[in-house]
Amino acid sequence: MLGRTQKAIDSFDQALKIKPDQHEAWNNRGIALSNLGRFQEAIDSFDQALKIKPDQHEAWNNRGIALRNLGRFDEAIASFDQALKIKPDNSSSFYNKAWYYTLQGNIDLTLENLTQAINLDEEYRERAKTDPDFDSIRADERFQRLLLGS
Structure with a gap:
């Protein structure tokens, strides 16, 4: 390769x-x-x-x-x-920003950007479920609701 x-x-x-x-x-x-x-x-x-x-x-x-x-x-x-x-509908850029804000510990901006990514491309909901970049917020109720689609 x-x-x-x-x-x-x-x-x-x-x-x-x-x-x-x-x-x-x-x-x-x-x-x-x-x-x-x-x-x-x-x-x-x-x-x-x-x-x-x-x-x-x-x-x-x-x-x-x-x-x-x-x-x-x-x-x-x-x-x-x-x-x-x-x-403005570049879902990948929203997802990448969500990762960054997770690293910063800014859950509000993480969820805002991750929501945008998911609204533009449902694939990102599935990806976020297993993406280790989001492990630090995995237990957050709002994150869990977003992953469930509710």
């Missing part, structure tokens, strides 16, 4: 030599780098994509995930917020 991911990065690099303004290639290169745990390089790729196409909500969301993985939480939230400015 790692070998294929590196080959994908090499292919994106070749494509970008030919056409350096391909924002999709920069974004996909960033995803591949993130998959290898090379988060700062991934952020650099997402930033390149965003220089070309500043309204690419996927790149903003992916950038937020990479920043989160580096522990740069305030920057991550700013990226998720930017993704939501562009695409």
Whole structure:
């Protein structure tokens, strides 16, 4: 798997030599780098994509995930917020923000963002049921009601 991911990065690099303004290639290169745990390089790729196409909500969301993985939480939230400015129904960005607020111990903002994610995509209700990121609030009554759909 790692070998294929590196080959994908090499292919994106070749494509970008030919056409350096391909924002999709920069974004996909960033995803591949993130998959290898090379988060700062991934952020650099997402930033390149965003220089070309500043309204690419996927790149903003992916950038937020990479920043989160580096522990740069305030920057991550700013990226998720930017993704939501562009695409207000981006359930993934709401879910990622919920995780961040759980880490901060802010249950109200966790539930607010998680509710938004679930309202936009029911898949997130099931995901939150087993996501260890929410273990610290798992016993909270409001969290339990949200997971039950009531």
